Amino acid sequence: MSLHQDEHTSETMIDLDLIQKARGGDMGAFEQLVFRYDKQVLSIAARYVQSSEDAKDIYQEVFLRVYRSLPKFQLRSQFSTWLFRITTNVCLTHRTRRKRHLHTSLSQDSEDEHGASVTDALTEMRTADRDAERTDMALHVSQAMESLSAKQKMVFTLKYYEDYKIREIAEMMGLAEGTVKRYLFAATKKVRTSLQDLL
Amino acid sequence: MKHNQFEDLLHLSFYHELDADNRAVLDDHLRNCAECRAESESLAKLDSFLVRSPRIDVSDQLLDEARRELRIALRLEQSRRSFWVEWLESLRIFGSPGARLAFGGIATLVVGFLIGYLVFMPSGGNDLGMAVPGLSQASARRSEPRVANFRLIHQAVGAEEVEFTFDMVTPVLMRGNLNDNAIQRVMAQALLSDQNPGARLMTVSALSNQIEASKTPDKEIKTALIQAMKNDANVGVRREALKAIQKFPIDKDIKDALLFVLKSESNPSMRIDVINFLEKPVLARQLVDSDVLNGLKQSMQSDNNNYIRIRAKNVYEEVNQQ
Numbered sequence: 436m437s438l439h440q441d442e443h444t445s446e447t448m449i450d451l452d453l454i455q456k457a458r459g460g461d462m463g464a465f466e467q468l469v470f471r472y473d474k475q476v477l478s479i480a481a482r483y484v485q486s487s488e489d490a491k492d493i494y495q496e497v498f499l500r501v502y503r504s505l506p507k508f509q510l511r512s513q514f515s516t517w518l519f520r521i522t523t524n525v526c527l528t529h530r531t532r533r534k535r536h537l538h539t540s541l542s543q544d545s546e547d548e549h550g551a552s553v554t555d556a557l558t559e560m561r562t563a564d565r566d567a568e569r570t571d572m573a574l575h576v577s578q579a580m581e582s583l584s585a586k587q588k589m590v591f592t593l594k595y596y597e598d599y600k601i602r603e604i605a606e607m608m609g610l611a612e613g614t615v616k617r618y619l620f621a622a623t624k625k626v627r628t629s630l631q632d633l634l
Numbered sequence: 635m636k637h638n639q640f641e642d643l644l645h646l647s648f649y650h651e652l653d654a655d656n657r658a659v660l661d662d663h664l665r666n667c668a669e670c671r672a673e674s675e676s677l678a679k680l681d682s683f684l685v686r687s688p689r690i691d692v693s694d695q696l697l698d699e700a701r702r703e704l705r706i707a708l709r710l711e712q713s714r715r716s717f718w719v720e721w722l723e724s725l726r727i728f729g730s731p732g733a734r735l736a737f738g739g740i741a742t743l744v745v746g747f748l749i750g751y752l753v754f755m756p757s758g759g760n761d762l763g764m765a766v767p768g769l770s771q772a773s774a775r776r777s778e779p780r781v782a783n784f785r786l787i788h789q790a791v792g793a794e795e796v797e798f799t800f801d802m803v804t805p806v807l808m809r810g811n812l813n814d815n816a817i818q819r820v821m822a823q824a825l826l827s828d829q830n831p832g833a834r835l836m837t838v839s840a841l842s843n844q845i846e847a848s849k850t851p852d853k854e855i856k857t858a859l860i861q862a863m864k865n866d867a868n869v870g871v872r873r874e875a876l877k878a879i880q881k882f883p884i885d886k887d888i889k890d891a892l893l894f895v896l897k898s899e900s901n902p903s904m905r906i907d908v909i910n911f912l913e914k915p916v917l918a919r920q921l922v923d924s925d926v927l928n929g930l931k932q933s934m935q936s937d938n939n940n941y942i943r944i945r946a947k948n949v950y951e952e953v954n955q956q
Contacts, residue, residue: 462708469704474692477700481690488898490690491700495707502708572687594649595684601651620645627680634679 450514458506465505469498472515475597476522482596483526483589485577496525519607523593527585572633579629587622594619635659640670648677702890706861710826752779752802779804812840815852822858825875831868838862838871842878856882860891869901876904880911884921893929902939909933909945916953927953 450471456464476497481490500521508517580588589608593599601619605612627634643660646652652660664671781800788797810817818841825837841855856879863875876895879888896908909930915921916930930953933946 462712465708466705470701473701474697477697478692481692481696485690487690487696490692491696491703494700495704498704499707499711502711569688572683573689576684576687576689596689601649616642616646619649620642623645623648623677623680626684627676630680630683634676634683 447513451510454505454508454510454514465502468514469501472518473498476518479519479522479593479597480526483592484529485580489529493522493525493529496529497522500525516606520609523589523608527589575630575633579626582625582629583622584618587618587625590615590618591622591626637667640667641673644670644673644677647674648681699890699894703864706857709857710861713823714827749802752804753781775807777805777807812843818852818855822852822855825858825862825871831866831871834862834866834868834871835874838874838878842874842881845878845881856887860887864891864894864898869904872899872901873904873907876907884915889921889926893925896929896933902942905933905937905939905942906945909942909949913949916949922953 450468453464453468453471457468473494477490477494480493480497481487484490484493497518501518504521508514580591583591586608590604593604593607594601599607601612601615604610605615608615610618640660640663643652643656643663647657647660664674780803782803783801784798785800786796786798808817808820812818821837821841825834825841828834828837838859841859845855859875859878863872863879866872866875879891882888884892892908892912896905896912899905899908912921912926912930916926927950930946930950934943934950937943937946
């Protein structure tokens with residue numbers, strides 16, 4: 436057995452062990468199981484809905500579903516496959532609970548706002564310009580993504596932003612690889628058309 | 635190979651999904667096809683734009699917040715699991731189908747007798763006794779059970795048989811002092827589960843009036859109030875919960891919850907209330923840590939309400955000048 440296969444098997448065994456313990460009511464084991472994958476879940480959600488608050492809603496919904504359904508999990512597939520399938524389903528059916536003003540975090544770029552010197556003012560103007568440009572880019576990308584159907588958006592997010600293989604995306608979404616490719620190519624064309632003037 | 639197949643290969647190449655053989659076929663085609671070369675350049679430009687565009691990253695802070703909220707949700711989920719769900723799941727411990735069938739039959743008979751007893755029991759309340767754990771001076775009286783949510787499933791015309799479902803609801807009248815922990819716990823549960831916003835509002839108001847500023851908060855009550863402040867669908871309930879939480883000493887849970895409201899609450903007056911509440915301990919250097927300062931900084935830079943940006947900036951600058 437290759438090294439990769441060995442690692443894969445040992446990861447599966449760890450998952451199985453934690454699942455058995457969690458089924459027995461061990462919340463610590465359930466938490467450990469969550470922590471093994473939750474950053475990926477949150478990342479998929481955040482990239483899909485483009486909102487950290489909605490991403491947290493999706494994150495919570497996913498793991499509550501996992502918690503409720505864990506006794507019924509058949510162990511026929513990998514836990515991660517099952518988990519990410521739930522994640523994509525929750526993303527696809529999610530409705531934004533509260534309207535959020537779209538904003539990117541500007542705190543990394545903007546520093547001290549004091550200072551009366553010309554240099555400071557110019558730096559501030561350049562920073563503000565750069566931030567405005569980035570906000571504008573984010574807005575256009577968000578609008579381009581909203582022009583996609585839910586499945587196209589999901590496939591594009593998983594491929595372009597999360598770099599999953601087409602085969603993996605097909606497993607996660609319960610689709611044939613050919614269907615995933617069709618969604619992906621159509622999404623790419625639509626996003627490119629939406630952003631045509633900015634490219 | 636048809637030309638549109640080369641287009642598919644181009645996309646697969648863009649997404650690094652092309653194997654070596656098809657890569658060679660595509661490269662060979664690109665040397666001779668200007669249209670596909672233009673398409674390839676267009677995809678490269680798209681990639682360049684998307685790479686430069688800001689995207690939401692999963693910071694440690696975001697992950698921590700998500701995990702905290704999940705823990706609270708899981709605790710509530712555990713407490714909401716009904717007796718019947720656990721009873722049904724406990725049947726799984728019987729390995730053999732025969733044992734499950736026998737146990738299920740006996741249990742169904744017992745439940746049937748119980749329902750019959752409750753339905754046909756003579757009227758008059760009686761004490762619940764140990765039904766509400768932890769009762770000290772509070773007392774609770776169970777009233778006559780009532781039928782609710784009656785639903786007729788089937789009745790054939792002219793036939794004597796009928797099939798229906800219904801809920802057996804047992805109203806409970808509970809009396810006691812609002813300082814009684816057991817009373818507060820029941821009310822804390824009601825705060826999270828009652829569907830009527832007016833009832834939730836009355837509950838949180840009653841809890842709020844009774845919380846003494848110096849008393850160490852009951853963990854369950856504090857958790858329920860935090861959950862209501864962050865997630866209740868009704869803004870009035872969220873505001874009352876915030877008012878109640880302000881009576882507790884500020885610990886990490888409360889600080890994190892307040893910063894959550896400052897960042898995520900849609901109602902501007904609540905965000906202003908949080909800044910006003912944090913102002914005093916922050917300026918008195920009783921509560922100065924990087925989370926609070928970052929929260930204020932984020933508000934002053936990106937809140938969509940001008941007044942809030944100004945208030946946050948005032949507090950932030952005053953701290954920095956000290």
